[in-house]
Amino acid sequence: MGAGIVTRLMAAGHQVTGWNRSPDKAAPLVRAGMHWADSPRAAASKSEIVFSIVTDAAAVRAVALGGDGILAGLRREGIYLDMSTIAPDRSRDVAAEFANAGRIMLDAPISGSPVTLSQGKASIMVGGDRAAFERAKPVLLSIGASATYIGESGLAAQMKLAVNLLLMVEVIAFCEGVAMAEKGGVSREVALEAMLNSVAASPVLGYRGPFILEGKMPEVPLADVNLQQKDMLLVLELARRLGTPAPLAAAANEMMNACRGMGLDHNDFVIAHEAYRRLGGQSK
Amino acid sequence: MGAGIVTRLMAAGHQVTGWNRSPDKAAPLVRAGMHWADSPRAAASKSEIVFSIVTDAAAVRAVALGGDGILAGLRREGIYLDMSTIAPDRSRDVAAEFANAGRIMLDAPISGSPVTLSQGKASIMVGGDRAAFERAKPVLLSIGASATYIGESGLAAQMKLAVNLLLMVEVIAFCEGVAMAEKGGVSREVALEAMLNSVAASPVLGYRGPFILEGKMPEVPLADVNLQQKDMLLVLELARRLGTPAPLAAAANEMMNACRGMGLDHNDFVIAHEAYRRLGGQSK
Structure with a gap:
């Protein structure tokens, strides 16, 4: 799903800086114009809006909270959106660490498949700070057909x-x-x-x-x-x-x-x- | 559902003769142009294509095989389609009685609700004699959006x-x-x-x-x-x-x-x- 999201962002004219645990997987995206970052921290430091989409809560914690993670690089005015499908409480735990550091993390799971994503038909649900959702919404709408505010932190994951x-x-x-x-x-x-x-x-x-x-x-x-x-x-x-x-x-x-x-x-x-x-x- | 089917048939220009156990329920249809018949037999004797839609298999048997039922009135070249949702074997039993009498009965259940029916979006599945299905198809397509031949007798019910x-x-x-x-x-x-x-x-x-x-x-x-x-x-x-x-x-x-x-x-x-x-x- 990650590659499909990057493709749609670039097609909409956004500058994208990305990182993947396996650089080989990112090579086609780099050839297509994605800037490569050597860590989630490096990607976050160069971006207004930062996305992650990984397999489970442990992977979210690693990419978000690790020494070279997103929190370490995220700008004060930046917004971090995690699109992974994980338990609401695990998502809230991560959001709380961002809040403690004066940063914003939203849960923003995406409903659809690589097929519907490429057709622009995916829908995105968002939980957390509403003003941050409104700021991120135009970018979300270049990924999918709808972006719906669900409620407070963790409710979109739920x-x-x-x-x-x-x-x-x-x-x-x-x-x-x-x-x-x-x-x-x-x-x-x-x-x-x-x-x-x-x-x-x-x-x-x-x-x-x-x-x-x-x-x-x-x-x-x-x-x-x-x-x-x-x-x-x-x-x-x-x-x-x-x-x-x-x-x-x-x-x-x-x-x-x-x-x-x-x-x-x-x-x-x-x-x-x-x-x-x-x-x-x-x-x- | 019966009233909705009659309404669509008349809207498509077909002459409809109908019977209902409760004549009161049919009164609005009669006012709208439906000819009234005093029995299923009478309705069948005046029609090329005869439909029934009732609650259960016992009601199908009564309306199809009773003394004043459809089989008693159906013309040699007529086609009887039962649109009720009943067990496949019960439908096959009735079809066998029609076949023994040299008449054709098809199982033709309708998928949808009064809402989708009135929008012309219902789908009809048909089991039994394929040539009879082809003859009935134009009429079925004035009821719903699709009419699909499923296979031999009882398979549409299934x-x-x-x-x-x-x-x-x-x-x-x-x-x-x-x-x-x-x-x-x-x-x-x-x-x-x-x-x-x-x-x-x-x-x-x-x-x-x-x-x-x-x-x-x-x-x-x-x-x-x-x-x-x-x-x-x-x-x-x-x-x-x-x-x-x-x-x-x-x-x-x-x-x-x-x-x-x-x-x-x-x-x-x-x-x-x-x-x-x-x-x-x-x-x-």
């Missing part, structure tokens, strides 16, 4: 998990329904078309659904089973901590366990369709 | 259940996610907007989601908890008979039990949001 709950359950329910239709004799192609013509069809089903057609599963998944289950566990942990039941998310998570048990976890998580087929005794 | 599985789980997962976001401090309005701006948003969430806003629950539900649970039980029974697991549908069905237990069943089934709120100890 909203992202609630949106992901819907998304994950929806994709797996789609798999459950197609597998049921197939088991009863409807061809997979026809079942897919009927699902995507229905009032329950959504953009994520539109771009992910076709992966289940013969030979169409992408070699590089949008999000594989392990990555998606990481988000699911954040959802279930948040629900547990808040004391709000999430029985559908829990059932969907069990299907991710089944995908891993069947050795399917290197695929995009819409591979749940194949897990359902096997659970239903369906062979090719 | 596909409808698979689509409803997705739809029901999706709507209830939406309720689960909004309730979680609210419990954590996001306002309901903001949570709804974030959900509907996400890649998981679909038409059904677009028109049903806003019902959960304060004071917006419709007095006349699109489908109340009891009616929706009837479809869910058809889904779960089909999954059981086929031997294909449906853990997400099963979890969603438990939430319908909870809605009934809490006395919320007279509402549209998106009232699951309120059930989640109560399960999470949330008060106004």
Whole structure:
């Protein structure tokens, strides 16, 4: 996602200075005009607005709070936005350290995939200082179609998990329904078309659904089973901590366990369709 | 839904002859130009294409196979399409009786709601004789935006259940996610907007989601908890008979039990949001 965000920022005319743990991955962006920084600190010191998007809360802490991290370089008037999907409380912990140092950090998770991002259709949710959100908004709108202020620090991180709950359950329910239709004799192609013509069809089903057609599963998944289950566990942990039941998310998570048990976890998580087929005794 | 279908047929210029168990309900349609028939048999005898849409399989049998039913009146070249949501095997039973009598019955369930139907956005799935489907297709396309041939008799009824599985789980997962976001401090309005701006948003969430806003629950539900649970039980029974697991549908069905237990069943089934709120100890 990071590369896609940089590409959209540069396409909108912004000067971008970037850092990545693996410089090789950044090479195409540098060739396309991105300035290279040797550390998050160096990138932050040269920027008005600083973004991070990494895998988990430990990585956010490392890039934000480490000796060569963003906080060490961020200007007084700078704004730091973390776009990672992490637990709200972990995001609030980092924001508190920025506040203690007189700096601003916003949680700004992005909803979408590399596909919708490149189409300019991603949506960004923001939590934290509202005035800082308003200052950053024009830049956010050059990344995605919408930038919505959700509330105080951590609430955007939390909203992202609630949106992901819907998304994950929806994709797996789609798999459950197609597998049921197939088991009863409807061809997979026809079942897919009927699902995507229905009032329950959504953009994520539109771009992910076709992966289940013969030979169409992408070699590089949008999000594989392990990555998606990481988000699911954040959802279930948040629900547990808040004391709000999430029985559908829990059932969907069990299907991710089944995908891993069947050795399917290197695929995009819409591979749940194949897990359902096997659970239903369906062979090719 | 029946009244909406008649309205669209007449708007497209078709002559419609109709019957309803409660003539009072048909009175507005008669005033708008529908010819009244005293029985399904009488309606069938005056029509090239005959539709039925009723609540369950027993009602389909009564209207199709009763002494004054459609089979008794259907012309040799006529086509009977049942649009009800019923179990595939029950639909096949009725189709077999028509075939034995040298007549054609297709299963033609309609996906959508009175809202999408009136907008011309409903989709119709058809199972049974393909040539009869092709003959009926132009008329079907005056009812909805798409008419898709699914396969042999009963397969459209089955596909409808698979689509409803997705739809029901999706709507209830939406309720689960909004309730979680609210419990954590996001306002309901903001949570709804974030959900509907996400890649998981679909038409059904677009028109049903806003019902959960304060004071917006419709007095006349699109489908109340009891009616929706009837479809869910058809889904779960089909999954059981086929031997294909449906853990997400099963979890969603438990939430319908909870809605009934809490006395919320007279509402549209998106009232699951309120059930989640109560399960999470949330008060106004």
